[in-house]
Amino acid sequence: MGRPFILVQLSDPHIGADWGVGDPVAGLAASVASVRELRPAPDAVLVSGDLVDHGSDAEYAEVASLLEELDAPVYPLPGNHDDRDALRRQFGIPGEAGGPVQYVVDLGPLRVLALDSTRPGADSGELDAGRLAWLEDALSADPHTPTVLAMHHPPLLTHAPALDALALAGDDRAALAEIVARHRSVALIVAGHVHRAIAGELAGRRVLSAPSTYVGFRLDLVGTELQSIPAPLGYVVHVLCDGELVSHVHALSASPCV
Numbered sequence: 001m002g003r004p005f006i007l008v009q010l011s012d013p014h015i016g017a018d019w020g021v022g023d024p025v026a027g028l029a030a031s032v033a034s035v036r037e038l039r040p041a042p043d044a045v046l047v048s049g050d051l052v053d054h055g056s057d058a059e060y061a062e063v064a065s066l067l068e069e070l071d072a073p074v075y076p077l078p079g080n081h082d083d084r085d086a087l088r089r090q091f092g093i094p095g096e097a098g099g100p101v102q103y104v105v106d107l108g109p110l111r112v113l114a115l116d117s118t119r120p121g122a123d124s125g126e127l128d129a130g131r132l133a134w135l136e137d138a139l140s141a142d143p144h145t146p147t148v149l150a151m152h153h154p155p156l157l158t159h160a161p162a163l164d165a166l167a168l169a170g171d172d173r174a175a176l177a178e179i180v181a182r183h184r185s186v187a188l189i190v191a192g193h194v195h196r197a198i199a200g201e202l203a204g205r206r207v208l209s210a211p212s213t214y215v216g217f218r219l220d221l222v223g224t225e226l227q228s229i230p231a232p233l234g235y236v237v238h239v240l241c242d243g244e245l246v247s248h249v250h251a252l253s254a255s256p257c258v
């Protein structure tokens with residue numbers, strides 16, 4: 001058996017938030033402390049959006065200093081609460097001002113494609129023609145290496161009305177499915193945004209959303225109002241070994257964060 005390759009996924013820390021539930025700094029600090037105890041240590045850490053709550057440089061400086069405690073490279077992507085340019089500035093991500101924040105990371109046995117699913121000024125998501133073309137090119141450039149496609153808005157319907165009101169546009173999800181179907185290298189699609197671990201599929205590939213490190217959203221398959229709750233909080237540990245990828249959803253105790 002080969003050495004496992006570990007990609008940790010943190011999501012939705014919302015540094016700077018005050019939603020009346022939870023403590024974003026305590027939640028992220030507890031998550032980082034927990035990740036530091038993982039054995040083997042992670043090879044890379046993905047942060048799947050909503051790093052901060054209001055998009056200010058001060059919030060990004062704070063989240064970056066908390067993430068610095070991780071002994072692994074950190075790869076962030078934007079969520080609906082992020083500011084593309086401030087995120088770029090803090091983490092040194094190239095690209096044009098105001099444009100989507102997306103990039104490819106070659107990690108050896110695994111590739112990560114960070115895809116920007118945000119619609120500036122809105123909580124729901126979109127993938128326009130330019131972003132879809134970028135994805136097609138990025139996937140075509142390496143058809144063989146197992147690839148994790150990472151984005152903030154999960155490309156699935158959860159059937160929880162309050163969550164689906166903030167979803168990726170249906171036409172864009174269908175266009176994404178067409179691209180994914182053409183590329184066998186896509187081993188897994190990961191997301192955040194819904195503050196719950198939710199599994200589904202797109203074009204026959206697994207889709208998994210990660211819990212938030214800050215607050216959960218109540219599981220409600222009827223109501224239309226989003227309700228923040230102190231748990232479940234956690235993160236995901238993706239393990240690639242001998243060409244197979246499995247994902248552990250690791251729940252954090254609510255106690256340090258409520």
Ligand SMILES: [Fe+2]
Nearest residue numbers: 012050079193
């Ligand atoms: Fe969020």
